[in-house]
Amino acid sequence: MSDINIVDAPPGIEGSGFFATSLDKVVGLARSHSLWPLPFATSCCGIEFMATMGSHYDLARFGSERLSFSPRQADLLMVMGTIAKKMGPVLKQVYLQMAEPRWVMAVGACASSGGIFDTYSVLQGIDEIIPVDVYVPGCPPRPEAILDGFGKIQELVRNESSRRRNSDQYRDMLASYGIQ
Secondary structure (H helix, E strand, C coil): CCCCCCCCCCCEEEECCCEHHHHHHHHHHHHHCCEHHHHHEEHHHHHHHHHCCCCCCCHHHCCCCCCCCCCCCCCCCEEECCHHHHHHHHHHHHHCCCCCCCCEEEEEEHHHHCCCCCCCCCCCHHHCCCCCEEECCCCCCCCCHHHHHHHHHHHHHCCCCCHHHHHHHHHHHHHCCCCC
16 A cells, blocks of 8 residues: 555645545545456467466456456456457457446557557557557566556556546547447
């Protein structure tokens, strides 16, 4: 818990029974330490993710021991490995079935950019079909890199305003992917 900073209320924006932005901070802190990841693993990056879930690296110590294999119960989509163009609609459907707020992590070179597979059948990065919040480099990335990416997701979740998902900018970004 030493990495968590307790934030004082800004001066002049406090009153009887409330502090400005304190609810966002509390909700962000709670969400960041209770993420339910959905692993979408198709190749060797999935093996590295399995090592990350093992006792040596233990992703559970960050509050994510409950993997969700149902998109309706997950809030973090971890895409790992090569995504063929035929899998693109399936991946997008999984993303759409997740409830807001939802976050996406592209793990490995193949999910991020197609990797070494510059062919007609491989999607050259999942960001062509769904928005990505964090990219984890490597081929395959080490478990430490996956943990670092997960830490970046936690930081993003902790600092995200509860109003961001209702903004016009967010709606425009989703609309650019054909998502309503």
